Amino acid sequence: MKxxxxxxxxxxxxxxxxxxxxxxxxxHNLQVEIKAFSDKEMPMIVEEYNPEVILxxxxxxxxxxxxxxRYGNDRPVLVIDxxxxxxxxxxxxxxxxxxxxxxxxx
Numbered sequence: 001m002k003x004x005x006x007x008x009x010x011x012x013x014x015x016x017x018x019x020x021x022x023x024x025x026x027x028h029n030l031q032v033e034i035k036a037f038s039d040k041e042m043p044m045i046v047e048e049y050n051p052e053v054i055l056x057x058x059x060x061x062x063x064x065x066x067x068x069x070r071y072g073n074d075r076p077v078l079v080i081d082x083x084x085x086x087x088x089x090x091x092x093x094x095x096x097x098x099x100x101x102x103x104x105x106x
Contacts (some may be wrong), residue, residue, distance in 0.1 A: 002032045008057030011038040020090025043045045058082040076100035
């Protein structure tokens with residue numbers, strides 16, 4: 001099962017998006033686990049669960065370089081598009097995450 005984990009300031013604002021993404025994944029019978037967390041939990045979560053994709057909420061895009069430097073060799077690290085984030089477009093964000101995962105695997 002692939003893990004796609006979203007991180008933002010508190011994990012609260014991304015939780016609705018993660019729920020919508022999981023619903024889309026379930027509707028398409030995709031074997032993925034999508035969860036949201038606070039960026040402060042990232043080191044512990046990444047070490048323990050080793051997600052295949054890390055998504056950052058637009059409000060924490062300032063940590064992208066640091067996160068990508070630390071974790072980007074092993075997995076895609078992406079900042080969620082602000083428009084998709086604002087519209088809580090779970091389908092679009094899931095497609096972007098899965099595309100990045102597939103491209104990395106090739």
